[in-house]
Amino acid sequence: MSGRVRSQMKSLLRRHIWQWLTDTADQLGGCSLQVKLIVAYIGVILIPVVVFSLYTFHQLYENTMHDITVQNQYVLDTELAQIHSNMEIMERTAQLAISDRNVLHYLTEEREISSDELVQFNLNVFPNLQHLLYSNPNIENIRLYTNNPQAHEIWPMIFNESRLPKTSWLTTAQHQQGRIWWDIYKGPKSLLQGQAGQENEAVQYMALLREIQASGGRHAGLVETNMRLELFSPRVFGTPPRDYAWQMFILNAEDSIPNGGKLVSSTDIATASIQPDPIPIPLSHVHHLLQSRVQGQGGAFDFTYGNKPYLGLYRYIEGLDAYLLNIVALDGPLSDLRHKRNAMLLIICILILLMSVISYTLHALILKQLHTLRESMKRVQKEGDFQLTIPVYGRGEVAELALYFRSLLSRINVLIAEAVQKQAAAQEAELQGLKHQIDSHFLYNTLENLKMMAEMERQYPLSDALTSLGSMMRYNLQWSRPCVALRDEIRHIQHYVAIMNIRHDNQIGLDIRLSSMFMELEMLKMSLQPIVENAIKHGWSTLRRPFLITIEAYSKQDIVELRIQDNGVGISEERKNAIMAGLMHSDMDSYEPGMHGGIGLYNVHRRLSMQYGVGYGIKLDSIPGQSTTVTLILPRRHITRGEDYDDQAVDCG
Template sequence: MKSWNNYLLKSKMFIVFSAVSLFIVMLTCIIFYYKNVSDIKNQTLSLSDTITRQFSRTFELYMQDVEKLSVSIIGDPIIQQSLIDHYRVTDSVAQNEIELTINKRLFTHLQPRPQLQSIYIFTTDDIAYFVSKGGGPKVSFKLREENWYEKRLEMPGIKFLLQPVTTESTGGEHEAKVISFVRNINRIPYRDVLAYMKININVNVFKDMLVNSDSNEIERNMRAFIITDEGSVIYDDRNELTGSEDSGIDLSIFQGSGQSGELIWNGENYLYTMSKSSYTKWNTLILIPSEFLLKKQQHTAYILILVGLLAMGLIAFVSYTLSYQITLPLRNLMKKMARVEQGDLSQRMEVAGNNEFSRLSRIYNRMLDSITRLIGEVYTSKLAEKNAQISALQAQINPHFLYNTLNIMKSISRVRGIEEVAEMAESLAELFKYSMKNLQRPIPLRDEMDHISHYMNIQQHRFGSRFEFSMDVPEALQDASILKLTVQPLIENAIVHGLGKVKSGGRIVIAVRRLGDDLIIEVSDNGCGIEEERLHMLRKRIMGIQAADVLEEDGLGIGLSNIALRIKLFHGVKYGAELISANGRGTTVRLTFPYERFVKVKGEAG
């Protein structure tokens, strides 16, 4: 597979522009889609809730009107007197007259109301007075055969009872589904029960209350129910379940506090809104199939996909054109540079304007001018290089000459018996020999310690017993790898700066230890120490924060910073030097190296 770095800049720009733009378009479409779906769902539930509440309220008002009708029947003085007479007379002729009178009054109340199917009055002695529309026969004959009879004892505390759907004949083969409104007929003004009244209401009354608009998609697709808490269907707008004892709907929705949500009915998903009537205690339920919402969501998705494809096409075209225009000058520059690579230095870019490519072209042209000029100067530089080599050879002669002279002085001193001069000459010769070669190559710690011994041999001849010197170097660490001339300058600093003013009792200690993967070398003295302000500046210099000219020119800060810099450059910023001191309490310099055993390079001189 082709590596990303191998793609042309034009291809990279096109891919990146297209990918980023596509991501933004897709993210925007997804957010818009889910926002739109949420809005559709909320709007649907809001409209459904409005329809539910209106339907429930309309039914309440109708039932309140029926209650008013019942009150007017109860308060009818003719019916009141006729019922009183019913219990007094025993003559059958008189009873017939009472029945005719009651039926006539009931028919007067029934006739103006089209959705009332029939009215019954049951006396406590099992006589039923009855009027019906359409000539339907009497269905109920005795009070004790009524399904609501057992609840009559509760009626004194309740204004009325509403009974679920039953079937009543309207004459011939036709039947009507009715709900029943039942209440007591009390004797006025004594409040004792004279009889019970049942008003049958045709369920078709609900059709007039719920008028669906064909122009509204929600109303065309919704299902409307009136259901009791026990699950009996009072009304189904499609007349499929009206009168059914089991609607198949989860009855828990009528017990909870939620007025809307989602449910599964007959294996399909629906949104529902529900309103419980505080007057009738029945539940008005509106169901909207989720499939209806899915169709709307699909319509939105098709529009978003179309918009997304158009946006992607436009973005791809713009990205390709833009990347081509941006990389065209670069391709021209690459062609010019390829010819320069073959030796044609006359290739120049045309410069127009002051944009980035124009500036790059000017830099390219100046670069070629510089190359042409440098080619003319190369022969002169070769001559200067030869002269420098000669000077370097001469500079190497002087140390070697001095080293050889010291060896001659050592030999003469020993021949003539001047042993101290011979030892100093030998130590000084070893110092020069150690310092002349391989400054940047690692050495074993043993060599650096030997070099320090030679140095201290000379210093002890110079200072006598003014200070003591000791080394604590475990034999196991003698072959550890360090950089040359990183420890000896610290000894020199300790003598010059730490013990310079000490007349006796001075002490210099070298301590080496291993700490994990690190090699720690500490050089300590018990000299005058360093003042806090100067110590702060020295530490900044060691860390490379402060310039050399900020410190006094006594060599201490320069030497330490050079050692720290060499260690960091060779081993990394984790390693280096640390300065610890207090005024009048001496000074300790701690060097940190990675612990590695020294391995001699093949062919390297010893």
């Protein structure tokens, strides 16, 4: 199994576990305490045991894979060492064969060789070639091919180039320019038998080939040393032992397989041939593994084919420009490991189930008193019987809870009696208060009569002042809801300034710079009067010039900033910071106006924060000697529904 596949399976498993836990938690919400205790017990015991078991078997899996890898790497390295040894023997033999001057002279001599020379060559030189062959029993043939018509063939070592098993060797020799190359081919044991057409004697050879060059670099022939494939690489081309679940291949690094794409193994399945029912891996898949998974001089990788796990190990064969690939079947050892793991998990689950049944029975006995207490509580809730007797006694936690519940019922009875008495007393006090209440309409009618008398006496300033005072009284006494429109607050401020101008000889000016879109803005009632009152009291009382109060509004997305600015004496930076610190004070009872600032500003800020939330309230700015600006930060809400400019209109009342 590849690492990528294992990672995907683990990720999928984690998602399924999380979904299962979420669904289980939802279902447990409606279960009894007894069931929840059992589930918690199972979770505390089962989950660690299962996690530990999975971790243990994972370590066993890693150790098993490591042992299999090490064992098969040793087999692979042993085979690679034998291949290198055979290649070295073949190279040395070929080099010795053509390094003999007498042999090279015989192959390149352009004159006709006399019979005496031929006899001397056959008696003195040719035995040396035979000795090379016989001293290396794994080498099947040493063949020298010559294009010299004067050289006679001496079987079975010296032949004319016309007897080459593959004519393509001549073309390859021109490109190699004296360098050796390797080739796998199928040919007869004897070139003479091959000519006779004995196809049944054909065998596969690993051949080392090298061009024989005369003086001046002229082509003089080829030298071939070959070895049977089953001797060159026994584990690749021979029959593997029955107790090994592997199959080796020699695959070319560039063309996937040497010899023009032909299979180099003696079998044409790439699988562990030892399995009772082997699943063959197509040769094309072996090619794909070589091209996609093999990198560098050597390594290992795992893969699956036909739902069966396999391990691939490879080593680079220098000289052949090929890879020695060993594919090992893992189904056997990993299957045993999986069976052991599943058996262990099954045993754990059975034990947990048995202990859960026992725990359920014990919990039922322990929680019996708790069920009795629960039924008593239900009876109190349904019937309202606070004189109920709860038959639960003892020293345990449930008995202690029952004692507290009995005390609670007794306390509730006392509180009910006290509440009835307080309600009766409150009703009596309310009745007495109604008897002494002053009718507000009497005040309005009195002010209206005074206004008419002033007009009859042509005292119009006094009449206007009485009108403003009546409007202010009516506005202050009518609190049907905490929020009003900005238009109402502005009208109230206009009346307030009009009354104050009577005292200050019309020295106070009020400049309202509000567009119609802000006139229906929602705000808390009596939010502006404390600010305007502070401005007149603290900002103008010591001045000798006319006083101007300007009211403006600006919209920023969902926030409206309502600014009340005056041209008074202003306040210092230290004083401003102290006032802002006081506005942030959270305890009204411990708030000291003399230390921080006016209690009116604090009340307005606190009401805005409580009504609209954190971020809303008062912000104070001032330029000493020039002006003071108080900014109300309000949400952009309309006091009534249906206006176009605010799609979130809210009725505060």
